[in-house]
Amino acid sequence: MDDMMPVFIHMPAHFDTDAEDAKLKSLHEQEQEDLARILSEKHGLAYTDLSIIPVNADALRVIPKEEAVAAQAVAFDKNGKHLSIAFRNPESDTLSLLIERLNGEGYIIEQFLISERSLAHALTRYNDLSYASQTKEGTFSIGDIDRSPLSTLAGLRAHLNETLSSKENAQVSHVFESIIASALSLKASDIHFEPEDELVRMRMRLDGQLLDAFSFDTHTYRQLRSRIKILSGMKLNIEDRAQDGRFTTEIDGAEIEVRTSIIPNNYGESVVLRILDPNAINRSFGDLGIHPKLLERLAVEIRRPNGMLLTTGPTGSGKTTTLYTFLQEVHTPEIKIITIEDPVEYHLPGIVQTQTEGEYTFATGLRSILRQDPDIIMVGEIRDAEVAETAVQAALTGHFVFSTLHTNDAAGAFPRLFDLGIDPKTIPSAVTVAMAQRLIRTLNPATKSMRPTTEDEKTIFTAIFSTLADKTLAPVSIDEVGQANPSGPDDTGYAGRVGVYEAIFMDEGLATLLRSTPSSGDIAKEVQR
Numbered sequence: 001m002d003d004m005m006p007v008f009i010h011m012p013a014h015f016d017t018d019a020e021d022a023k024l025k026s027l028h029e030q031e032q033e034d035l036a037r038i039l040s041e042k043h044g045l046a047y048t049d050l051s052i053i054p055v056n057a058d059a060l061r062v063i064p065k066e067e068a069v070a071a072q073a074v075a076f077d078k079n080g081k082h083l084s085i086a087f088r089n090p091e092s093d094t095l096s097l098l099i100e101r102l103n104g105e106g107y108i109i110e111q112f113l114i115s116e117r118s119l120a121h122a123l124t125r126y127n128d129l130s131y132a133s134q135t136k137e138g139t140f141s142i143g144d145i146d147r148s149p150l151s152t153l154a155g156l157r158a159h160l161n162e163t164l165s166s167k168e169n170a171q172v173s174h175v176f177e178s179i180i181a182s183a184l185s186l187k188a189s190d191i192h193f194e195p196e197d198e199l200v201r202m203r204m205r206l207d208g209q210l211l212d213a214f215s216f217d218t219h220t221y222r223q224l225r226s227r228i229k230i231l232s233g234m235k236l237n238i239e240d241r242a243q244d245g246r247f248t249t250e251i252d253g254a255e256i257e258v259r260t261s262i263i264p265n266n267y268g269e270s271v272v273l274r275i276l277d278p279n280a281i282n283r284s285f286g287d288l289g290i291h292p293k294l295l296e297r298l299a300v301e302i303r304r305p306n307g308m309l310l311t312t313g314p315t316g317s318g319k320t321t322t323l324y325t326f327l328q329e330v331h332t333p334e335i336k337i338i339t340i341e342d343p344v345e346y347h348l349p350g351i352v353q354t355q356t357e358g359e360y361t362f363a364t365g366l367r368s369i370l371r372q373d374p375d376i377i378m379v380g381e382i383r384d385a386e387v388a389e390t391a392v393q394a395a396l397t398g399h400f401v402f403s404t405l406h407t408n409d410a411a412g413a414f415p416r417l418f419d420l421g422i423d424p425k426t427i428p429s430a431v432t433v434a435m436a437q438r439l440i441r442t443l444n445p446a447t448k449s450m451r452p453t454t455e456d457e458k459t460i461f462t463a464i465f466s467t468l469a470d471k472t473l474a475p476v477s478i479d480e481v482g483q484a485n486p487s488g489p490d491d492t493g494y495a496g497r498v499g500v501y502e503a504i505f506m507d508e509g510l511a512t513l514l515r516s517t518p519s520s521g522d523i524a525k526e527v528q529r
Contacts, residue, residue, distance in 0.1 A: 032118075033117075043113065046110075048086055048113075049114065050114055051118050052223060052226075053227075054173065054223055055074065055125045056076060056078055059083065062075045062102070068123065071097075072087055072092065073086065073119075074125075084111075085112065086112040087113065087114065142250065152186075153186070153211065153213050154488070154489075154490055156214065172220070173227065176228070183204055183275055186204065187206070190274050191203075191204055191272070199217060200217075200268070207495070209492065225271060234262065239264060239268075242263045244261055246259045246260060246343075259273070259274040259276060261274070280321060284329075285328075285329040289498035299329075302329065304432060307430070307433075308395040308401040308430050309401070310382075310405055310413045311437060312406065314438075318437060318439045318499055319404045320380070322435075322499065323404070327339075331350055337351045338374040340366055341356070342355065342356040352374075362387045366394070376399065377394055377400070378402040379402070380403070381403065382420070388417060392417075396426065407520075409520065409524070410502050412520040413434040418517050424514050424516075428510070433503055433505055435501060436501070438500045439498070444485075444493055449483050453478055
């Protein structure tokens with residue numbers, strides 16, 4: 001026996017017990033989720049995973065923690081009286097009593113089945129309630145964060161990188177809060193989330209131009225997207241259809257509407273948030289950028305007792321802002337103004353604003369508005385023959401009508417009405433003004449400089465100004481032009497936008513021409529004489 005040599009067993013040097021443990025843990029978690037899916041199908045319930053979607057703090061407050069633990073259930077989404085509840089055991093008597101109580105309080109409950117792991121994760125969110133303030137219904141409140149670093153895209157990137165490197169439970173809420181705060185500081189009109197193959201790109205539209213702001217990993221984006229859906233009143237479990245919603249964000253005591261649009265794409269769901277900052281329409285009639293001579297004429301036209309002003313231009317050219325400014329200019333306590341919009345973008349004091357929904361369309365709504373004895377009517381957009389005919393009849397019967405059309409220029413408004421079936425003989429009596437507009441970026445006055453005009457630029461300017469019937473509208477000198485001077489990689493050298501307008505006013509010559517249904521080119525030639 002003494003001759004027997006001891007036997008040594010050598011473990012492979014590459015064996016990693018930590019990696020194996022992590023793998024086993026992941027497999028166990030996946031088994032839990034698979035089981036929850038199977039049970040959800042058995043009981044006819046929707047399945048969700050609360051470890052990858054944010055839990056709304058206001059929803060969590062509906063069920064006290066002790067009751068949530070007893071019923072093995074949590075409320076994770078709340079929009080008004082609509083409440084989403086997730087639980088482990090749908091046959092629990094304690095859960096039945098809880099749902100009965102909530103129904104008695106007027107809640108409309110949507111039920112989801114979750115795994116034990118998902119429930120445990122959601123219950124940890126009760127620890128965050130002492131740090132999260134309760135918000136008003138439908139309002140996302142931006143907390144007391146330092147917004148000064150968020151006033152540039154570089155500052156936003158640094159802040160998001162720092163936040164995402166932390167392990168806070170409320171990480172996604174902080175990220176979304178920072179994005180909205182930064183967008184408001186930068187005066188962005190839109191925020192775009194665009195899933196790609198390996199990441200999700202976020203861009204912001206500043207002064208009409210889209211600029212790259214940040215890139216998220218897909219896991220973080222899924223949480224952000226769920227947060228956005230919850231706030232906007234959308235369905236979390238719908239990913240193959242377009243959804244629209246809206247929410248209100250509160251900052252410094254002011255409420256700002258955010259309109260949400262989600263569409264499916266090849267790599268997930270693309271999200272666009274449109275920010276409707278009421279400061280955008282807090283401008284006077286004279287601040288629109290309209291030339292003083294045109295402004296003087298419009299000031300008379302929009303105060304007519306009857307008629308129609310049409311403003312045209314592509315989407316995003318500022319047509320609604322222009323019409324809102326006109327409405328505020330003519331509004332007095334003696335005048336009744338009613339609008340029909342899709343949707344109402346900004347709320348105007350003293351003006352009755354209605355929104356298309358269901359059977360309340362532009363056509364039916366406009367007919368109803370006429371029975372309300374208005375002096376002025378704003379129709380958000382003339383889209384079809386029925387709306388066009390009703391609007392024209394309103395303009396002919398003692399009302400002044402403001403509306404928009406999608407055409408390229410002011411002259412194109414009249415052929416568009418022909419296409420919609422309006423009798424050319426009635427148009428001259430109804431339409432008093434046709435306008436077109438665009439928005440152009442303005443140079444940042446703090447950084448811009450002047451430079452000599454090139455010969456090619458002088459040739460272009462001269463050709464354009466030669467078409468003006470009123471030569472006093474041309475600039476005194478074209479020897480110098482402004483130049484943008486960006487101060488950094490994220491700076492464009494521009495700050496804000498201003499409108500560029502053209503307008504056609506009805507007269508006898510144009511009225512005679514319209515009876516022959518002319519083209520937009522013929523109309524343009526007539527009015528330039």
